[in-house]
Amino acid sequence: xxxxxxxxxGATVAVDRVDLTVAQGELVALLxxxxxxxxxxxxxxxxxxxxxxxxxxxxxxxxTRAPPFARDTxxxxxxxxxxxxxxxxxxxxFGLEMRRVARAERQRRIAExxxxxxxxxxxxxxxxxxxxxQQQRVALARAxxxxxxxxxxxxxxxxxxxxxxxxxxxxxxxLQQRLGxxxxxxxxxxxxxxxxxxxxxxxxxxxxxxxxxxxxxxxRPADLFVAGFLGRCNILRGSVERPGVFRAGNAxxxxxxxxxxxxxxxxxxxxxIAMTHAGMPASGALPGRVAMVTYLGGLTDWHVxxxxxxxxxxxxxxxxxxxxxxxxVGDGVALDWNPAAGRLLPDxxxx
Numbered sequence: 495x496x497x498x499x500x501x502x503x504g505a506t507v508a509v510d511r512v513d514l515t516v517a518q519g520e521l522v523a524l525l526x527x528x529x530x531x532x533x534x535x536x537x538x539x540x541x542x543x544x545x546x547x548x549x550x551x552x553x554x555x556x557x558t559r560a561p562p563f564a565r566d567t568x569x570x571x572x573x574x575x576x577x578x579x580x581x582x583x584x585x586x587x588f589g590l591e592m593r594r595v596a597r598a599e600r601q602r603r604i605a606e607x608x609x610x611x612x613x614x615x616x617x618x619x620x621x622x623x624x625x626x627x628q629q630q631r632v633a634l635a636r637a638x639x640x641x642x643x644x645x646x647x648x649x650x651x652x653x654x655x656x657x658x659x660x661x662x663x664x665x666x667x668x669l670q671q672r673l674g675x676x677x678x679x680x681x682x683x684x685x686x687x688x689x690x691x692x693x694x695x696x697x698x699x700x701x702x703x704x705x706x707x708x709x710x711x712x713x714r715p716a717d718l719f720v721a722g723f724l725g726r727c728n729i730l731r732g733s734v735e736r737p738g739v740f741r742a743g744n745a746x747x748x749x750x751x752x753x754x755x756x757x758x759x760x761x762x763x764x765x766x767i768a769m770t771h772a773g774m775p776a777s778g779a780l781p782g783r784v785a786m787v788t789y790l791g792g793l794t795d796w797h798v799x800x801x802x803x804x805x806x807x808x809x810x811x812x813x814x815x816x817x818x819x820x821x822x823v824g825d826g827v828a829l830d831w832n833p834a835a836g837r838l839l840p841d842x843x844x845x
Contacts, residue, residue, distance in 0.1 A: 499548035501534050501700075508534045510700040511548070516644070519674040521667070523681055523691035527723065531700040532680045533648055539678060540569050540646050553643050563592060568637030569646040573653065574629050576621040582632050583608070583617035589640045607635040610669065627658045634666065638673075645670065645677040651686065663690060684724055688712065696720050712763075718842050721761045728767075730760045730802050731841055738833065742802035745780055748833040759841040764808040766835035769796060771817065772826030779828035780805070787823055794818075798827060805829060 495516050501509040509531040516522045524532035537543040539550055541562035549558045557565045568589075576585050583604050590600045608614055611631035621629055630650060637645060647666070651659045667690045670677050681687050687694055688708045696703045696711060696719075704716040715721035718729060732742035734752035740760045741747075749760055772781060782800035789811065796807040807829065812818040821827060 495551055496535070496539070497549045497551070499535065499538060499550065500546050501531075501538060501543060502546045507700050509538070509545075512697075512702055514695060514702070514705070516676055516678060518676055519671075520692045521670055521675075521677040521679060521690060522693045522695060523679045523687040524695050524697060525681060525684070525687045525724070526697035526703075527682060530697040532682075532697050535697075536646055536648055536678060536680045539644070540567055541565050563589075566640075566643040567646055568640050568642030568644075570630075570633045570637045570648065570650045572649040574621075574633040574650075576629060576632055576636075578621055580620075581617060582613065582619050582621070582624070585621065585632055586617075586635045586639055589636060593640065603639050604635075607639040610638060610673075611635045611665075626654050627662055630654065630662055631665075634669070638669075638675075643676065645675040647677065647679040649680055649682070651681075651683070659686075666690070688724075694724075696724060698723070714837065715761065715839070718759055718761070718839055721837070721839065726764055726806065726808070728762045728764060728803075728805050730762070730805075731758075732760065732802070733757055734838070740836075740838070745800060745802035747780060747802060747836075748831065749836050749838060750833040752838040757841045758838050761837045761839055762805075762831060762835060764795070764806040766831050767805065767807045768830045769798075769807050769809070769818065769821070770828050770830075771821065772828055779830040781826065781828055784821060784823050784825050784827055787821075796821065796827070798829060800829065 496512050496514040499509055499512040512535055524535060526532050534543060538545050541560060549556055552565060586607055587600050587604045590603060608617055611634050613631050651662055654662060663686060691708060693705060694708055694711045695705050698719055704711055704720045711720060712724055721727050730742040732740055733756060734754045735741040736754055738749060739746050740749035747760060752758060780800050780802060782798040782805060784796055785799050786797040788795040792811055793808055794811045798805045798807060809818060
């Protein structure tokens, strides 16, 4: 689909040699921080931004120089981009009218698109008469009604509150799977990407840092940027002292593999760490002292100071019978993990 795609603005390289193939019916999320090039990539696919180099192909056809209306794409914008003076039905049917679809066929397809997004009976309303979630569904219907070969979503949930965002996220994913839509989705929200995508493309500085399933990218990040961007992690810097032992500061930590002597970072997800009172440590456990406890509802965070550095531990919020319930700020604790739960990566001081 994308082959060597590149976009340069003066001396700034916004997108640098992106290669990507999206399979039929697959939802691929472009994920990364602001300014990483994900939206520019999506807009090049849509035809709104011409690439400086590389090609865009849809359904085996090179559309790199084709105008947006000739690409068989349907796009949902971050701000919805609905026409306020037009009815819901007219907004949904705008693309069909531009394609000179006959009136009867246009009305049939508008009705079907509104039914798909559960807006039956609201076709005569104006956008201002709808809630944020309903306006989002109008934008979805407008993109769907043209029967696109590729469905493009540019941070479509960013204007919704947290509860509504979670609901619409499920609806979009269910609709995409039911219709078998080939979809490219831009987001900076990690939870959105993890829960919606078949594959993630993590970008930074205009380049692709890693591509893989959500599980692959989360569990086996390719570098420290991916590890730190996707979810939360502990990054402990040091080196492999000998097989199975990682030296960070004054602490010897369990690890899996690695070349002795090389400067490395041991990455451990906070939910992979077991914690007990200091009075009953497991063999080889890392001692520390709790500096902060943060209640998050279903989860609780413990921030622990150790000789290896500060370590974050996340566990399901314990009930009254769980010994973790009694661990408070100032308490001594012991931390332990399966060596396979940690990942050794090359150390980069700037990450």
